[in-house]
Amino acid sequence: MRRRKKKKQNPLVAIALSVVLLALSVLLFLLMRAVLSGKEIKTESCKPNAAGEIAVMTPAPTLLDLYAYFDWTETTTIRVYDHRADKLVDMDLEEYIVGVVSAEMPAYYEFEALKAQAVASRTYTLYSMAHGGCHTNPDADVCTNSKCCQAFSTHERMQNAWKNDYADNYNRVAQAVMGTAGEVLVYDGKLCDALYHACSGGQTENSENVYANALPYLRGVDSPYEDPMREEDVSFGTDALVELIAAKYPESGINGNNVRDGIAIEKAYESGRVETLRLGKTTITGKQARNLFGLRSTMFTVDWTGTGIVFHTKGFGHGVGLSQNGANGMAKHGSDYREILLHYYTGVSIASYGADGITEHTDAAPQNTDNPFVPEG
Ligand SMILES: [Zn+2]
Structure with missing residues (x-):
C-alpha cells in the first residue's frame, strides 16, 4: 500500500506553484459560491x-x-x-x-x-x-x-x-x-x-455456508425489502439435463431412465439455500449445482414437467453480507447508509x-x- 501526503515543494517551483494555487483558489471560490447559491454545478x-x-x-x-x-x-x-x-x-x-x-x-x-x-x-x-x-x-x-x-x-x-x-x-x-x-x-x-451480493432473496447467508470461514459479522439476517426478488426459472429438457450431469459427474450414474428419481435436494440451510443436492449415486453442494446449471443463486427448488426439469431460483449472488437490492429497499423505507450497513454486517x-x-x-x-x-x- 502506498500513501502520499502533501509534500513541501522545491523553492525553485514555489513561484509557479503560487500561481497555480491562486488559480485553484479562484476555482474553489467559484465552486463555493455556486454551492452557497444553491445551484447545481455543471x-x-x-x-x-x-x-x-x-x-x-x-x-x-x-x-x-x-x-x-x-x-x-x-x-x-x-x-x-x-x-x-x-x-x-x-x-x-x-x-x-x-x-x-x-x-x-x-x-x-x-x-x-x-x-x-x-x-x-x-x-x-x-x-x-x-x-x-x-x-x-x-x-x-x-x-x-x-x-x-x-x-x-x-x-x-x-x-x-x-x-x-x-x-x-x-x-x-x-x-x-x-x-x-x-x-x-x-x-x-x-x-x-465486507462481502456483498446483488440480491439475497429475502435472507442473507452465514459466511461458513458459502465460504471457508465463519465470520462473526457475516451472519444470515432477514432482508425484508428485497423487491423484486430476482426470481428466475431455469429449465432443461431431460436429454440435455442427462448430458450435462453425465459430462461433469459421470460417477453419478445418471441416465435417461433414472434421472427423474435421481435428482433431489438433500439438505437446505435455514435460509432456504440448498446445501446438498443428490445426483444419482453422488452428492454435490448447492454451489456446485449453481455452477452446473447456471443458476443465479443456491436458493432454489426443483420441479419436473412433462418434458424436463425446472429450477425455480430466488435472489442473485452468493448471499453473504450486504444485499445491494435489500440496501436499496431499506433506503426507500427511510434507512440511512449506516443503518443499512449495521443491519447487514452484524x-x-x-x-x-x-x-x-x-x-x-x-x-x-x-x-x-x-x-x-x-x-x-
Ligand atoms: Zn484481482
Missing part, C-alpha cells in the same frame, strides 16, 4: 447539442472540488491492474471506489444505498490489500476483474453505459463516495471482509481510515449532515 460541455449529440462530457463537480469541499487532504494511492487494457494504473483510493460503485451498483439506486455500497467497497478493498492484494496480479493492490477483485468502470466505460446521463450519474456516485470518504467497517478494531462499527490507521467513531452521528451535494430523490 459544465456546459455535457449538454447535448441541437442534434442530441454530446461533444465532450466532463463530470462535475470533479473529485478535486469534492476533496476541497470535504477538506479531505489525506489521500491513499493504490495500484490497480486494468484487466481490459492490460496495464497497471496508480490512482487515488476514492477515485477507484467511484469506479467500483459505478460498476457494482446501478446509479439510479437510492443515494443512501450508494453510500452503503461505497463504504462496503472501500472496506473490501482495504481488507484485500491488507491480505496480500490481488491474487492474480502480484504487482497490483486490486484488479478490475469482478471474478477476482471488484468490477470497475473507467470514465470511458461510464460514458458508454450512461450516455446522456453520464454527468448526472457520475455526480451521484462521486458524491456518495466522497460523502463517506475514508469510512470503513471494523469488527473488534479490525477491517471487515456487530460492526463504522470507523475512519487514514494515515493514523483506523479511528473508530464513538458517536453515531453521521458526518457531513449539511452535505449540499446530496441529490434529491
Whole structure:
C-alpha cells in the first residue's frame, strides 16, 4: 500500500506553484459560491447539442472540488491492474471506489444505498490489500476483474453505459463516495471482509455456508425489502439435463431412465439455500449445482414437467453480507447508509481510515449532515 501526503515543494517551483494555487483558489471560490447559491454545478460541455449529440462530457463537480469541499487532504494511492487494457494504473483510493460503485451498483439506486455500497467497497478493498492484494496480479493492490477483485468502470466505460446521463450519474456516485470518504467497517478494531451480493432473496447467508470461514459479522439476517426478488426459472429438457450431469459427474450414474428419481435436494440451510443436492449415486453442494446449471443463486427448488426439469431460483449472488437490492429497499423505507450497513454486517462499527490507521467513531452521528451535494430523490 502506498500513501502520499502533501509534500513541501522545491523553492525553485514555489513561484509557479503560487500561481497555480491562486488559480485553484479562484476555482474553489467559484465552486463555493455556486454551492452557497444553491445551484447545481455543471459544465456546459455535457449538454447535448441541437442534434442530441454530446461533444465532450466532463463530470462535475470533479473529485478535486469534492476533496476541497470535504477538506479531505489525506489521500491513499493504490495500484490497480486494468484487466481490459492490460496495464497497471496508480490512482487515488476514492477515485477507484467511484469506479467500483459505478460498476457494482446501478446509479439510479437510492443515494443512501450508494453510500452503503461505497463504504462496503472501500472496506473490501482495504481488507484485500491488507491480505496480500490481488491474487492474480502480484504487482497490483486490486484488479478490475469482478471474478477476482471488484468490477470497475473507467470514465470511458461510464460514458458508454450512461450516455446522456453520464454527468448526472457520475455526480451521484462521486458524491456518495466522497460523502463517506475514508469510512470503513471494523469488527473488534479490525477491517471487515465486507462481502456483498446483488440480491439475497429475502435472507442473507452465514459466511461458513458459502465460504471457508465463519465470520462473526457475516451472519444470515432477514432482508425484508428485497423487491423484486430476482426470481428466475431455469429449465432443461431431460436429454440435455442427462448430458450435462453425465459430462461433469459421470460417477453419478445418471441416465435417461433414472434421472427423474435421481435428482433431489438433500439438505437446505435455514435460509432456504440448498446445501446438498443428490445426483444419482453422488452428492454435490448447492454451489456446485449453481455452477452446473447456471443458476443465479443456491436458493432454489426443483420441479419436473412433462418434458424436463425446472429450477425455480430466488435472489442473485452468493448471499453473504450486504444485499445491494435489500440496501436499496431499506433506503426507500427511510434507512440511512449506516443503518443499512449495521443491519447487514452484524456487530460492526463504522470507523475512519487514514494515515493514523483506523479511528473508530464513538458517536453515531453521521458526518457531513449539511452535505449540499446530496441529490434529491
Ligand atoms: Zn484481482
